[in-house]
Amino acid sequence: MLGLSTDIPNDNDWIRCTLGGASVFVQRFGASIKGFENVCRHRFYPIRTAAKGSGLVRCAFHHWIYNQEGEAVGIPQCKKLFGVSPKQLGARLREVEIATCGVLIFGRFPLQNLTRSEPDTKADSPLSNHNKSLEEYLGEAWPILQTFCRPGIRPAFASSVVKANWRTSL
Numbered sequence: 001m002l003g004l005s006t007d008i009p010n011d012n013d014w015i016r017c018t019l020g021g022a023s024v025f026v027q028r029f030g031a032s033i034k035g036f037e038n039v040c041r042h043r044f045y046p047i048r049t050a051a052k053g054s055g056l057v058r059c060a061f062h063h064w065i066y067n068q069e070g071e072a073v074g075i076p077q078c079k080k081l082f083g084v085s086p087k088q089l090g091a092r093l094r095e096v097e098i099a100t101c102g103v104l105i106f107g108r109f110p111l112q113n114l115t116r117s118e119p120d121t122k123a124d125s126p127l128s129n130h131n132k133s134l135e136e137y138l139g140e141a142w143p144i145l146q147t148f149c150r151p152g153i154r155p156a157f158a159s160s161v162v163k164a165n166w167r168t169s170l
């Protein structure tokens, strides 16, 4: 889970988060929510350098601008430096697949970003869940989670210390 849709209520609001140890960011574009790896395709500078904010997807290093598909659409002096237009250059951010359940935002890397060899998606493989949507993956838990996390319910966080060893605390 990457965050809450209530964290990004307005157009162009974004949050930075971690997915599988990698820095990513999630941004609202109108009614849709998109996620990208937090790495500029030019010189690999992080695009988002704060925990949250609002604004265009614009790298602060050399000011490349990306659209909501992750395509570099604004590159200063592109023709002079690279001899082609930004569209011809075809640079784009690595996308994170986003799905929501109520206000919860979930993300995962596309399968092609996870493995270089042919992915093993057989039923007993750890990657087999990549064929499933979030709703299919959650199964019977989907409507329960959706009800608990529907918009309008103020999110609350709770934590407690359990004096226990490594066993699961029930």
Ligand code: FES
Residues within 6 Å of the ligand: 040, 041, 042, 043, 044, 045, 059, 060, 061, 062, 063, 064
């Ligand atoms: S590193 Fe992002 S624009 Fe150069």
